[in-house]
Amino acid sequence: MRIGIVCPYSWDVPGGVQFHIRDLAEYFIRLGHEVSVLAPADDDTPLPPYVVSAGRAVPVPYNGSVARLNFGFLSAARVRRWLHDGAFDVIHIHEPTSPSLGLLACWAAQGPIVATFHTSNPRSRAMIAAYSILQAALEKISARIAVSEYARRTLVEHLGGDAVVIPNGVDVDFFAKAEPKAEWQGDTIGFIGRIDEPRKGLPVLMRALPKILAERPGTRLLVAGRGDEEEAVESLPKELRARVEFLGMVSDEDKARLLRSVDLYVAPNTGGESFGIILVEAMSAGAPVLASDLDAFAQVLDQGAAGELFANEDADALAEAAVRLLGDPERRAELRERGSAHVRRFDWSTVGADILSVYETVTDGTTAVAADEKTTGLRARLGLARD
Amino acid sequence: MTATLIWTLVAVVVLVAIGLYLSWTAGRLDRLHARIDATRAALDAQLLRRASVTQELATSGVLDPAASIVLYEAAHAARQAEEEQREVAESELSQALRAVFAEPQQVEAVREAPGGVAAARELTEAVRRVPMARRFHNDAVGAARRLREHRKVRWFRLAGHAPFPMAFEMDDEPPAALVDRAA
Secondary structure: OEEEEEOOOOOOOOOHHHHHHHHHHHHHHHOOOEEEEEEOOOOOOOOOOOEEEOOOOEEEEEOOEEEEEOOOHHHHHHHHHHHHHHOOOEEEEEOOOOOOHHHHHHHHEEOOEEEEEOOOOOOOHHHHHOHHHHHHHHOOOOEEEEOOHHHHHHHHHHHOOOOEEOOOOEOHHHHHOOOOOHHHOOOEEEEEOOOOOHHHOHHHHHHHHHHHHHHOOOOEEEEEOOOOHHHHOOOOOHHHHHHEEEEEOOOHHHHHHHHHHOOEEEEOOOOOOOOOHHHHHHHHOOOOEEEEOOHHHHHHOHHHOOOEEEOOOOHHHHHHHHHHHHOOHHHHHHHHHHHHHHHHHHEHHHHHHHHHHHHHHHHOOOOOOEEOHHHHOHHHHOOOOOO | OHHHHHHHHHHHHHHHHHHHHHHHHHHHHHHHHHHHHHHHHHHHHHHHHHHHHHHHHHHOOOOOHHHHHHHHHHHHHHHHOOHHHHHHHHHHHHHHHHHHOOOHHHHHHHHHOOOHHHHHHHHHHHHHHHHHHHHHHHHHHHHHHHHHOOHHHHHOOOOOOOOOOOOOOOOOOOOHHHHOOOO
C-alpha cells in the first residue's frame, strides 16, 4: 500500500505527534508498505529518507502561544506536488484542524483521507470564526481517529461527527528490556517532562515533596526534562534541595533506563493532556505509576486498575499516596504486574494493525488519492467547477 | 442615470456571488453523497465478510453442535435479510457471536483446531472492522444531514433528488473474549 502521512509540526522540534508519526512510518515500512511523510522542516535539516520537507514553518502567534505553522501559497504548492508525485492509496493527516499542513492537505486532496485528532483543545475563538471553512475541508475526511475516548468526546462536541478510538503506540519491548541503572535505584521517584511548563505539574510535586521526605527521608526525586533547574526548586526549603537530582534532557535509551530504575513514577500533570504516552512508557518499563486523575490519564490507567490516581493539583493527596506506595513493596509489585499486562494493547503491533484496518476499510473499492481539482484548480478558484 | 447603472452593477455582482456560493455548496454536498456511497459499500463489505467467516466457522465442526446451529442461523439470516430488516438481523448476529464467544476458553478451543488460528484471526478482524466501518458511514451521514438541513440547501433544493441519508444503526459490540488482547 502507498501511504502518505502529513505531519503538521516541525520535524526538527521533538514532540509527541512527531514521534508518533516517526514510529508509525517506520512500523509500516518494516511491514513492506511504501510510506512518505510530508513535514515542515528547515531545508538544511537532515531528514530520514521517507520524509519530504514542506518548507520551513513560520512562527506566528496562534491560540495564546507562538506556534510554528505552514501556510500560504508556497506551502500549498508543495502539498499539491507531494500529492501528485506520491500517487498514494491513502493519506493520513494528523491534526487536521491546526492551520498548518494538515488543513492544507485536507483542502488540496481528494480520495481516501484518514485523520488523527491528537489534542483535545477547548474550542478556540478562531475555530468558531473559521467553522464553515474548516467544516468544508473536514468533510472530505473519510475516517477519523481519536487517540483517546476523551479526545473523541471533544471532537464530537466541537466538530460533530464521530471517530474511532485508536490509542498512541509505544514500543513496549524497548522499555521492558532496558537495563536499570544502579545509581537511579533505591527509594527513587521519577518525573519526566518540561520543568518550566506548569501544566506538566512539577510545582505540585515540589509542594508534596517536603511531606514525602518527612516520612521517608531517604527518598530521591529524579527529574528529566529541560527548563530552569534553580527556579524549579525555589519553593523547597534549602536543606531539601539536595534530594532533587536534575538529569536534563535525556536520550530515549536513558529515558527507558530511568523508568526501569525508579520505584515510583509520578505524573502530576494539571491539564492539557489528551492521552498520556509517558504513562504507557512507564508501565512498559514496569514502573508503578501514580498520576493525577485527569480524564485522559484515568483512561490510560484503566480507571486506576493499572496505576494509582490522586486528586488533580492536590499536593497532600499526592504526598499521602506516594508515601503509602513507597512503603508497600507488595502493592508496587502488584501495580508492576498489572501495568505490564495492561500496556500490551498500546504496543505498536496492536495499534499499527488497527490503523492499517482503518486504511483498508476506507480504501476498499475506492480510487487513489489525487489532487482535488474542484478546490485547487483554476476553474474552482473562479468558482466554475461543480462536477 | 449613473446611479441606476451602479445599482444594477452592484445587484449583478451580488447575484453572481450568491450563485458561486450556491454552486460551491452543491459541490460540497455532491462530494458528501459520494462519500456516503463509498462508506456504505465498505460497511456492506465488512458485514458480509463477518457473516461469511461466521458461517464458515459454524459449518467447520470446530464448535459444538448447538453453538454451530445458533451461529449458522444468525449468519444466514443476516445475509438474507431484506434492507428493512438488515439492522435487526446484523444486531442478532452480533448477539449470537457474543453468546458463543463469551468465554476465552471457547476462543482457545477454536485456535487449537486445525486451521483454527487463521479462522480466529479472521473473525477477530471482522468483528473489529464492522464497528469501524459503521462509525465512518454514520459520520458521513451526519455531515451530509447537517449540511442538508441548512436553509440555503433546502430553499434552493441543492440536494436534488438524492434520498435523505440514513444512518445504519445496529448493535456491533464485539465479543469480549475475541478482542481483548491485553490478556
